[in-house]
Amino acid sequence: MKAQIIQIGNSQGIRIPKMMLEESGITGEVEILTVPEGILIRRLRKPREDWEAQFRLIAETDDDTADDFVPQDEFVQKQWQW
Structure with a gap:
């Protein structure tokens, strides 16, 4: 889909069609990243989004290695030093 960059106050932006937002499931706050493609x-x-499932897995399997789970998102990969 093509879109035109428009002036919004002192910034610039694009209009995202409602259908596209509905299909993506994106609502509320978003994360915007610069990637090689654009x-x-x-x-x-959410930082603790997967914690509940991991705690449930530990409780069900009595396997405490399941808490070694580290989310591999961009923040973790670039900001943390292991």
Whole structure:
């Protein structure tokens, strides 16, 4: 799909069609990243989003290695030093 960059106050932006937003499931806050191909807009990931499933797995399997789970998102890969 083509879109035109428009002036929004002192900034610039694009209009995203409602159908595209509905198909993507994106609502509310988003994360905007610069990637080699251009700009990526994605749902804002909550830092503890996967914790509940991991705790449930530990409880069900009595396997404490399941808590070694580390989300491999861009922040973790670039900002943390292991």
